[in-house]
Amino acid sequence: MVHFTAEEKAAITGLWAKVNVEEAGGEALGRLLVVYPWTQRFFDSFGNLSSASAIMGNPKVKAHGKKVLTSFGEAIKNLDNLKGAFAKLSELHCDKLHVDPENFRLLGNVIVIILATHFGREFTPDVQAAWQKLVSGVATALAHKYH
Amino acid sequence: MLSVQERAHIAQVWDLIAGQEALFGAELLRRLFTVYPSTKVYFRHLGDHPDEVQLLNHGQRMLQAVGVAVQYMDNLRAVLSPLADLHAQVLRVDPTNFPLVIQCFQVVLASHLQGEFTVEMQAAWDKFLTGIAVVLTEKYR
Numbered sequence: 001m002v003h004f005t006a007e008e009k010a011a012i013t014g015l016w017a018k019v020n021v022e023e024a025g026g027e028a029l030g031r032l033l034v035v036y037p038w039t040q041r042f043f044d045s046f047g048n049l050s051s052a053s054a055i056m057g058n059p060k061v062k063a064h065g066k067k068v069l070t071s072f073g074e075a076i077k078n079l080d081n082l083k084g085a086f087a088k089l090s091e092l093h094c095d096k097l098h099v100d101p102e103n104f105r106l107l108g109n110v111i112v113i114i115l116a117t118h119f120g121r122e123f124t125p126d127v128q129a130a131w132q133k134l135v136s137g138v139a140t141a142l143a144h145k146y147h
Numbered sequence: 148m149l150s151v152q153e154r155a156h157i158a159q160v161w162d163l164i165a166g167q168e169a170l171f172g173a174e175l176l177r178r179l180f181t182v183y184p185s186t187k188v189y190f191r192h193l194g195d196h197p198d199e200v201q202l203l204n205h206g207q208r209m210l211q212a213v214g215v216a217v218q219y220m221d222n223l224r225a226v227l228s229p230l231a232d233l234h235a236q237v238l239r240v241d242p243t244n245f246p247l248v249i250q251c252f253q254v255v256l257a258s259h260l261q262g263e264f265t266v267e268m269q270a271a272w273d274k275f276l277t278g279i280a281v282v283l284t285e286k287y288r
Contacts, residue, residue, distance in 0.1 A: 117262060118261070
């Protein structure tokens with residue numbers, strides 16, 4: 001069970017309040033698909049993924065990215081019970097979507113990098129540490145119901 | 148194999164780091180030790196609480212090696228051979244730690260370049276740094 005200190009929670013919620021979830025979500029999913037092209041295996045129905053610019057501009061990628069990051073926002077409201085908050089989504093990713101949990105770790109790292117591009121120097125080592133802890137906790141929670 | 152465009156992105160980003168290897172290296176290590184404290188076991192010679200001077204010195208060594216890799220990116224195996232020997236015989240850093248360094252490296256680049264850190268740069272550097280890690284661990288067994 002991952003535990004966040006008051007400072008870590010502040011670093012997380014403070015930054016999150018300034019994030020444009022729609023933009024950041026599309027950016028995150030897009031970068032995942034470009035930097036780690038094998039992740040495209042889950043998105044055959046998304047149309048044109050033939051180049052970096054095609055991926056970043058793809059409306060389905062943007063929409064799905066927004067959906068994923070919005071759900072991330074729910075995690076932030078439930079920092080003390082990530083496993084509970086993601087139980088249903090975990091079952092979905094295992095039973096219906098068949099997603100290797102390694103992909104959650106990859107996406108989590110991409111989200112952290114995007115936050116660094118947005119916040120620059122404000123994204124200090126301590127802030128990064130809090131966020132890496134969060135994305136790691138979410139990845140674990142999403143893998144928790146796998147069987 | 149790095150494409151022409153990937154090589155260009157790598158060189159372009161390196162232009163920003165060149166001459167400031169110590170500063171970037173120190174930040175890399177600071178992030179590594181803060182975010183992934185277990186990595187400190189490989190840096191005992193820097194003490195329990197490395198000071199700024201130690202981080203700058205060691206960080207500079209690491210980033211200068213990356214600079215050599217940038218200069219000879221077509222021939223990493225040959226040019227990094229002494230470092231590969233060092234990692235295999237002396238340092239013996241568990242291979243799972245390299246992705247942690249790579250993540251921190253990307254965050255350093257992203258936080259400095261911000262909006263200019265394009266997806267193509269991120270992809271090229273991830274591929275390049277992963278290639279370096281492969282070479283550094285290739286002689287492990």
